[in-house]
Amino acid sequence: MTTSTPAGQSTVSLRDPAQLIAATPCLLGFRPTDSLVVIAHRPPTGSRIGVVLRGDLPPPRYRKQLARSLVAPLLADQALGVTQLVVCAQRKAQAQAGGKPIHSGLVKAVSEVLANAGIPTKHALWVPEIRAGARYRCYQDPTCTGRLPDPATTVAATVMASTGQVTFGSRAEMGRLLDPVDAATLTRRGELLDEWSDSLVTEDSGRVLERDRREVVAALAQSRTGKLRLTDEQAVRLAWALSDRRIRDDCLGLALPAGERRAHDAERLWLELVRGIPAPERAEAACLLGFSAYLRGEGAFAGMALDNALDAYPAHVLAAMLAESIRLGVPPDRLTRLVPTGGPPDWLTGTTPGGSG
Structure with missing residues (x-):
C-alpha cells in the first residue's frame, strides 16, 4: 500500500461521494488508475478525512494480503470506518451485464478483514476513471450513482492551488x-x-x-x-x-x-x-x-x-x-x-x- 495524505491534512467532506471521488487525486497527489483507495473516517465524529491509502488492484489470491496490510495504519489513525474506492475501467460486456461494479470480491474481502479489526466499511464506490462527467456507482446500493464534477473545481484542488502544490497525471509522472x-x-x-x-x-x-x-x-x-x-x-x-x-x-x-x-x-x-x-x-x-x-x-x-x-x-x-x-x-x-x-x-x-x- 501507499500511504498518502496523513490524517488532518484535508478539508474534504466524506458526505458527498462525487466530490470525494473528484478530490481523490488531490488527496493522493496524483490521479490513480487501476487502484484501490481506502479513505479513513477520522475521529471524533467520522465526518472528516483521516489517512488515505492506495494500492494496485491485486489478483484474487492476494486480496486478503492487501486487506491485512491496511489494518495497522488504519488502527494507528484510530479510524472510525472507511470509504473504499475502486478506480478501474469496466469492460463493455461487464457494464451491459448489470449488477455490481467490477472487483466486488476485493471490496468484500477488504470489508471482512477490516470488520474483524473493528473498522467498518461505511461506503464502497467504483468509478472507471477520475474525470469530469465520469459516472460512479456504489457497491452496497444500486440506486446510488451519479457523475463526477470537474476535479479541478473541488475544494481540495482550490486548497492545493493556493499553496502551490501540484496534482500529477499519474503515480509514474510523480x-x-x-x-x-x-x-x-x-x-x-x-x-x-x-x-x-x-x-x-x-x-x-x-x-x-x-x-x-x-x-x-x-x-x-x-x-x-x-x-x-x-x-x-x-x-x-x-x-x-x-x-x-x-x-x-x-x-x-x-x-x-x-x-x-x-x-x-x-x-x-x-x-x-x-x-x-x-x-x-x-x-x-x-x-x-x-x-x-x-x-x-x-x-x-x-x-x-x-x-x-x-x-x-x-x-x-x-x-x-x-x-x-x-x-x-x-x-x-x-x-x-x-x-x-x-x-x-x-x-x-x-x-x-x-x-x-
Missing part, C-alpha cells in the same frame, strides 16, 4: 521527479567524490565540520532565490557534508514548520541532490526529502523518496525507519519527535558562527 540527471554527470561526480574523500583524510575534523556547515547554508541561500544550479564541485561537497550524521540530523529540522517556505527551499535542494548525486551518497538527501514531504502531507512522494534512499543504500537506518513509519500510517506529528528542538539549529538559520551571518 515518480519521474526523482529521475537522475544524465549518466555522464553522475559518473563525473562519483569520481570527484572518491578524490574528495581521499583528500580529507588528514584534515582537522573541526575545520571540516565548519566548512561543511557553510556549504549547506550557502546552498540553501541559493535555493531561496529559485535559481538552484549546482556545479559538480558543489554537489560533491554537499554530498560529503550530508554524510556527516550531525549535519544530516540537524537538517531534519528544516522540515519544520511543515509546508512553509523554509521547508520548500530545503526540499528543492534535497531533490536537486537526489537527482544529481550517485549512489550510495544520494541516500542522505533522499531521506531528508522523504521526511519533509511526509510532514507536509505528501505521503506518496515521501514513500518514493525513501524507496530511492534505500535503493541507493539498503542499510540506511533512518530511511528504513521512516519508510516503515509511513507504511504503518504513523501520524506526521509523531515523527516530529526526531527534531527535539522543534526546528533547525542556529547554524542553519545563519545566526551563529558557521552559519551565513
Whole structure:
C-alpha cells in the first residue's frame, strides 16, 4: 500500500461521494488508475478525512494480503470506518451485464478483514476513471450513482492551488521527479567524490565540520532565490557534508514548520541532490526529502523518496525507519519527535558562527 495524505491534512467532506471521488487525486497527489483507495473516517465524529491509502488492484489470491496490510495504519489513525474506492475501467460486456461494479470480491474481502479489526466499511464506490462527467456507482446500493464534477473545481484542488502544490497525471509522472540527471554527470561526480574523500583524510575534523556547515547554508541561500544550479564541485561537497550524521540530523529540522517556505527551499535542494548525486551518497538527501514531504502531507512522494534512499543504500537506518513509519500510517506529528528542538539549529538559520551571518 501507499500511504498518502496523513490524517488532518484535508478539508474534504466524506458526505458527498462525487466530490470525494473528484478530490481523490488531490488527496493522493496524483490521479490513480487501476487502484484501490481506502479513505479513513477520522475521529471524533467520522465526518472528516483521516489517512488515505492506495494500492494496485491485486489478483484474487492476494486480496486478503492487501486487506491485512491496511489494518495497522488504519488502527494507528484510530479510524472510525472507511470509504473504499475502486478506480478501474469496466469492460463493455461487464457494464451491459448489470449488477455490481467490477472487483466486488476485493471490496468484500477488504470489508471482512477490516470488520474483524473493528473498522467498518461505511461506503464502497467504483468509478472507471477520475474525470469530469465520469459516472460512479456504489457497491452496497444500486440506486446510488451519479457523475463526477470537474476535479479541478473541488475544494481540495482550490486548497492545493493556493499553496502551490501540484496534482500529477499519474503515480509514474510523480515518480519521474526523482529521475537522475544524465549518466555522464553522475559518473563525473562519483569520481570527484572518491578524490574528495581521499583528500580529507588528514584534515582537522573541526575545520571540516565548519566548512561543511557553510556549504549547506550557502546552498540553501541559493535555493531561496529559485535559481538552484549546482556545479559538480558543489554537489560533491554537499554530498560529503550530508554524510556527516550531525549535519544530516540537524537538517531534519528544516522540515519544520511543515509546508512553509523554509521547508520548500530545503526540499528543492534535497531533490536537486537526489537527482544529481550517485549512489550510495544520494541516500542522505533522499531521506531528508522523504521526511519533509511526509510532514507536509505528501505521503506518496515521501514513500518514493525513501524507496530511492534505500535503493541507493539498503542499510540506511533512518530511511528504513521512516519508510516503515509511513507504511504503518504513523501520524506526521509523531515523527516530529526526531527534531527535539522543534526546528533547525542556529547554524542553519545563519545566526551563529558557521552559519551565513
